[in-house]
Amino acid sequence: MTIHKISPAEAYHSCDPDSFSFETTVEMEELFHFIGQDRALEAVDFGINMPQPGFNLFVIGPEGSGRHTVVQSFLHDKASKEATPSDWCYVHNFQQSHKPLALKLPPSQGLVFKEDMADLIDTLKSTLPDIFEGNEYRVQRKVINDLLAQKIEALYHDMEQKAKEQSIAVARSEQGFRFSPTNGKGEPLNIEEFRNLPDDVKKKIEEAIEQLQNNLQEALHKISVWKRETEEEARKLKKEIGKRTVAPLFAALKAKYKGNDKLIHYLAEVEEAICERVDDFLGEDMDGQNALILAMGGGRAPSFEQYEVNVLIGHPNNHGSPVVYEDLPTYQNLHGRIEHQAKMGVLTTNFSLIKPGSLHKANNGYLILDARRLLMQTFAYEGLKRTLRSGKIHIESVERVLGLMSTVSLEPEPVELNIKVVLIGDPLIYYLLNAYDPEFISLFKVQVDFESDMKRNKEGQDLYATLMARLAKNKKLLPLHRTAVARLIEQATREAGDREKLSLRIRDFGDLMQEADYLAKKADKTTIDAVDVEKALLASKRRGSRIRDRLFEAMEHNIHHIDTAGAKVGQINGLSVLMLGRSTFGCPSRITALTRPGKGKIVDIEREVELGGPIHSKGVMILSSFVSSRYARTIPLGLQASLVFEQSYGGIEGDSASCAELCALLSSLAEVPIKQTMAITGSVSQKGEVQAIGGVNEKIEGFFDLCDNRGLSGDQGVIIAASNSRHLMLKKEVVTAMKEGKFWVTAVSTVDEAVELLTGMAAGERDAMGNYPEESINGRVEATLLTFARNLQKFEQAGDKKETKKKAKKK
Numbered sequence: 001m002t003i004h005k006i007s008p009a010e011a012y013h014s015c016d017p018d019s020f021s022f023e024t025t026v027e028m029e030e031l032f033h034f035i036g037q038d039r040a041l042e043a044v045d046f047g048i049n050m051p052q053p054g055f056n057l058f059v060i061g062p063e064g065s066g067r068h069t070v071v072q073s074f075l076h077d078k079a080s081k082e083a084t085p086s087d088w089c090y091v092h093n094f095q096q097s098h099k100p101l102a103l104k105l106p107p108s109q110g111l112v113f114k115e116d117m118a119d120l121i122d123t124l125k126s127t128l129p130d131i132f133e134g135n136e137y138r139v140q141r142k143v144i145n146d147l148l149a150q151k152i153e154a155l156y157h158d159m160e161q162k163a164k165e166q167s168i169a170v171a172r173s174e175q176g177f178r179f180s181p182t183n184g185k186g187e188p189l190n191i192e193e194f195r196n197l198p199d200d201v202k203k204k205i206e207e208a209i210e211q212l213q214n215n216l217q218e219a220l221h222k223i224s225v226w227k228r229e230t231e232e233e234a235r236k237l238k239k240e241i242g243k244r245t246v247a248p249l250f251a252a253l254k255a256k257y258k259g260n261d262k263l264i265h266y267l268a269e270v271e272e273a274i275c276e277r278v279d280d281f282l283g284e285d286m287d288g289q290n291a292l293i294l295a296m297g298g299g300r301a302p303s304f305e306q307y308e309v310n311v312l313i314g315h316p317n318n319h320g321s322p323v324v325y326e327d328l329p330t331y332q333n334l335h336g337r338i339e340h341q342a343k344m345g346v347l348t349t350n351f352s353l354i355k356p357g358s359l360h361k362a363n364n365g366y367l368i369l370d371a372r373r374l375l376m377q378t379f380a381y382e383g384l385k386r387t388l389r390s391g392k393i394h395i396e397s398v399e400r401v402l403g404l405m406s407t408v409s410l411e412p413e414p415v416e417l418n419i420k421v422v423l424i425g426d427p428l429i430y431y432l433l434n435a436y437d438p439e440f441i442s443l444f445k446v447q448v449d450f451e452s453d454m455k456r457n458k459e460g461q462d463l464y465a466t467l468m469a470r471l472a473k474n475k476k477l478l479p480l481h482r483t484a485v486a487r488l489i490e491q492a493t494r495e496a497g498d499r500e501k502l503s504l505r506i507r508d509f510g511d512l513m514q515e516a517d518y519l520a521k522k523a524d525k526t527t528i529d530a531v532d533v534e535k536a537l538l539a540s541k542r543r544g545s546r547i548r549d550r551l552f553e554a555m556e557h558n559i560h561h562i563d564t565a566g567a568k569v570g571q572i573n574g575l576s577v578l579m580l581g582r583s584t585f586g587c588p589s590r591i592t593a594l595t596r597p598g599k600g601k602i603v604d605i606e607r608e609v610e611l612g613g614p615i616h617s618k619g620v621m622i623l624s625s626f627v628s629s630r631y632a633r634t635i636p637l638g639l640q641a642s643l644v645f646e647q648s649y650g651g652i653e654g655d656s657a658s659c660a661e662l663c664a665l666l667s668s669l670a671e672v673p674i675k676q677t678m679a680i681t682g683s684v685s686q687k688g689e690v691q692a693i694g695g696v697n698e699k700i701e702g703f704f705d706l707c708d709n710r711g712l713s714g715d716q717g718v719i720i721a722a723s724n725s726r727h728l729m730l731k732k733e734v735v736t737a738m739k740e741g742k743f744w745v746t747a748v749s750t751v752d753e754a755v756e757l758l759t760g761m762a763a764g765e766r767d768a769m770g771n772y773p774e775e776s777i778n779g780r781v782e783a784t785l786l787t788f789a790r791n792l793q794k795f796e797q798a799g800d801k802k803e804t805k806k807k808a809k810k811k
Contacts, residue, residue, distance in 0.1 A: 002749075003757065004725070004746065005746050006720075006744070006745040006746065007738075011728050011734065011745060012730055012732070013490070013499035013728075014490060015461060017485070020485060023481070025465070025469035026479045028465065029466070030469075036453070036502075037504070040449060040451070041070075043448040044057065047420070047422075047446035048366065055446050056443055056444045056445070057423070057448050058371070058422075058423045058424075058425070058444045058448065059071055059422060059450065060426065060447065060450065061449065061450025061451070062450070063426070064505040064506065065450050065452060065504050065505055065506060066450075066506040070450075071368060071424065072323065072325065075366045075422070076323050079323050079365055080319070082321040083320070084108075084318045084319060085321060085365060086105060086107060087105045087315055088103070088311075088313045088356075088415055089309050089310060089312055090103075092307070092350075093351075094273050097306075098410055099410070099413060100410060102415050103266065105260065110315075111314050113257070113311075114308075116253060116256070118309075124249070124274065124281055128242060128282060129281065129282055129283075131241060141237060145230070151226055155219050156219070166205075168181055169181075179209045181209075238278045238279070242275045243271075246274055247271070250267055250270075253267055273307075274307075310354055312356045312360055313360050321365035322364075323365060323366045324358050324361045324362035325368040326367065328373065328377075329370070329373055329384075330377045330378075331377065331379050331401075332397075332398070333358060334384060334387075335357045335359060335387065335393060335395055336355055336356050337397070338355075338396075338409065340353065349410060350410070354412055357395075359384075359387060359393050359417060359419065363393075363417060366419070367419055367421050367422065368422045369384075370424055370425065371424060371429050371430075374423065383398075390414075390417075392414035393414055421444075450504075452496075452504055453496040453504055454501065455501065456493055456500050464502050471510050471513060472513060472517075475510060475514060477517040478528050480527065480528050481528060481529040483529050486530065489502065491509075491537065494729035512536055513528070515536035515540065517532075519532045519536055520532045547580055547583075548580075548583065551587060552705060555706055556706075561590055561646065561647060562589075562706060563590070564676060564677060565677060565713075566676050569673045569674070570593045570664055570668030570674075571590065571593075571674060571676070572591050572661075572679075572680065573588050573660070573676060573679035573703065574588070574657040574660035574680065575660075575679050575702060576656070576657065577699060584695070585698055585702060586697075586702025587702050589646075590646040590647065591644070591645055591664050592644060593661065593667070593668045594641065594642050595639060595641045595669050596639075596788075597789075597795075598641075600636060600638065602620065602627070602641045602643065603643070604620040605644040611652055613651060613652065616652050616655060616657070619661070619683060622658060622685065623661055623665065623684055626687070626688055626751075631778070632785045632789060636789065637785065638785065638789035638793075639669075656682065656693035659681070659682040659690050660679075660681065662751055663754055663755050666777060669780070670761075670781045672777060673759065675759070677713070677717070678757065678758055679703040679718050679719070680754060681696065681718070682719075682720060682748075684751060689750060690748055691723065692724045692727070693721065697729055697730055701734060704733070707743065712742035713742075714741055716744075719754055720746070720747055721747065722749045751763075762776045762777070763776060764777060766778075
């Protein structure tokens with residue numbers, strides 16, 4: 001391929017506003033599908049419809065490409081057509097209170113069941129007291145109590161008779177029973193009278209009283225047993241009457257939820273618990289008990305919390321499958337948590353304080369997570385993998401999972417899980433997980449790869465215009481005039497870095513449109529036109545160009561040396577791109593080369609001081625290989641050379657300057673000056689081919705701005721690789737200067753073409769004898785290298801002779 005001068009039309013692929021059939025985007029039909037992401041949408045469709053486990057999705061693509069918007073929109077559309085999932089509730093476990101039960105109910109029935117249970121308890125609170133205050137219970141309870149009283153009275157009467165037979169009186173009081181001897185008339189003896197009795201009589205009375213006291217202890221024991229039996233009979237009576245009262249209510253509830261065996265079993269346990277604890281509904285246990293004692297466990301307060309229903313996940317409306325995006329994917333936010341409440345300085349918990357996580361909310365639906373945020377949270381990623389493997393959601397604290405806490409806490413029954421998880425992240429995260437986590441690929445089998453650009457043709461431009469119209473409508477912006485749409489398409493091509501592509505970084509263009517909308521409204525316009533878009537672009541560029549302006553100011557004042565006129569040997573203008581935040585700009589760099597005879601080493605000073613990156617060092621090694629393979633191939637390379645970026649005080653990476661470095665090296669060897677009116681960018685192969693690089697537009701514009709500030713002469717220009725021609729979308733100032741003949745851009749395919757342009761001397765080709773023309777770049781380079789080799793050989797021979805004389809003299 002020969003040297004090709006880029007025309008203004010090739011430098012900027014414009015979009016003709018007249019090619020659109022609309023005046024403003026108001027006239028356009030709404031876009032109902034996503035453009036340019038066919039591959040990704042096919043993968044999403046496959047992943048969410050694949051029923052087998054492990055086919056979760058990992059969405060990769062550039063930031064700002066609309067990954068979240070596209071995925072969420074696609075999933076919401078799919079989920080709205082699917083069945084609404086079941087409700088889940090946690091209830092008290094009457095067998096093991098620290099292991100709450102999970103109940104599954106049909107959609108929207110969770111809240112209904114909770115209300116049914118609340119109504120049931122409220123009904124029992126009013127019904128049971130009425131029943132137990134009624135005649136039936138009172139009569140049966142009186143019979144039981146009277147029977148006990150009769151038995152006790154008979155026992156006491158029998159004891160009194162036995163005492164009377166032994167002339168001993170029995171006196172009852174609140175303090176208990178008191179025995180005292182009597183006289184013949186049945187009157188109790190006083191102390192003086194008792195002392196005057198004969199000793200044998202006193203002893204007989206004392207023995208009789210002792211026997212009566214023993215009999216009394218036996219009687220009291222019998223009474224205690226009878227009371228327990230009476231209490232048990234009363235409890236059974238309460239339970240029986242309570243069961244007769246609650247049974248019809250529970251029967252109706254069981255009939256309502258017929259078919260849910262687990263729920264029916266739970267209702268049976270509730271019925272049994274209520275019958276066992278009827279007193280809670282009668283308010284009989286709280287009387288006289290201190291609240292603090294009850295709180296600290298010193299008594300039993302009536303509790304109705306155990307009959308409540310904790311609706312973990314409810315779906316009151318039939319809205320289809322859930323689509324949940326978790327912005328902060330911590331372990332607790334994903335798996336749920338158990339909260340605690342303070343009572344009298346003590347932290348307590350129960351099943352009603354169990355809170356759901358995103359996995360519960362998205363169960364039988366779709367959960368969207370940001371991969372980077374997930375990996376940043378402690379144990380969140382490992383916990384998610386464990387849950388997906390087991391198919392069950394365990395609610396427990398991270399401390400308990402890691403074995404850092406051993407205190408007794410709730411252990412809720414796991415909830416069955418059926419879910420599609422969609423991770424969204426950068427390609428690097430996906431490939432690292434794929435390489436270093438053996439479990440990753442078995443759980444996230446579907447790769448959804450978003451494109452960063454789409455083809456630019458007539459159909460593509462029309463679709464892109466429709467996309468811009470939808471963005472304007474969604475963001476409630478002014479309508480876009482067709483000139484604005486054309487300018488946005490041109491900017492999309494520049495952002496894509498290819499005149500045949502359109503960037504799909506939708507977020508950036510949404511921001512640009514909002515800035516243009518602000519400027520249009522400020523100017524009292526009714527539509528956004530190309531002028532507004534251009535002003536928004538310039539304003540955005542200006543906001544981030546402070547450092548760039550200071551750098552170019554240093555060049556203008558010759559503090560940072562960059563020549564744009566004259567010619568110098570071994571010196572060339574290279575081009576680089578600086579990226580600072582969202583600001584990207586091109587900057588010229590002076591590259592110099594020095595050569596002399598040596599051992600065949602080309603020193604990369606940037607690498608020697610560890611400022612050059614591996615790719616830059618690779619580029620220097622490639623050009624070194626090119627020199628050694630092209631010139632003086634029959635003799636050792638007797639060259640010592642050094643290459644450096646002058647006044648560079650930071651790191652340098654990339655091989656885009658390798659062609660410039662090679663040309664500077666050849667200039668130094670040939671002793672032919674390079675025109676400083678030119679700059680060059682491109683990498684080089686071992687065969688001398690000039691290869692494409694990135695940031696070509698910014699690099700050309702950076703050199704143009706410097707030349708423009710100093711005054712354009714028409715001699716200034718930039719040499720690029722021919723394969724970079726399709727990437728040109730230069731700013732209008734450059735294109736205008738090219739049209740006026742004040743600036744030029746030329747594409748080359750080989751180093752020979754580049755060096756001819758830079759020096760004005762023919763590169764030269766080998767003749768039939770294998771020699772280059774003497775007055776050619778290649779001829780002069782080879783002659784210099786041969787001279788270096790001969791001089792080096794003579795120097796080494798002279799050194800050898802000198803060494804031989806020294807050895808002979810010593811002998």
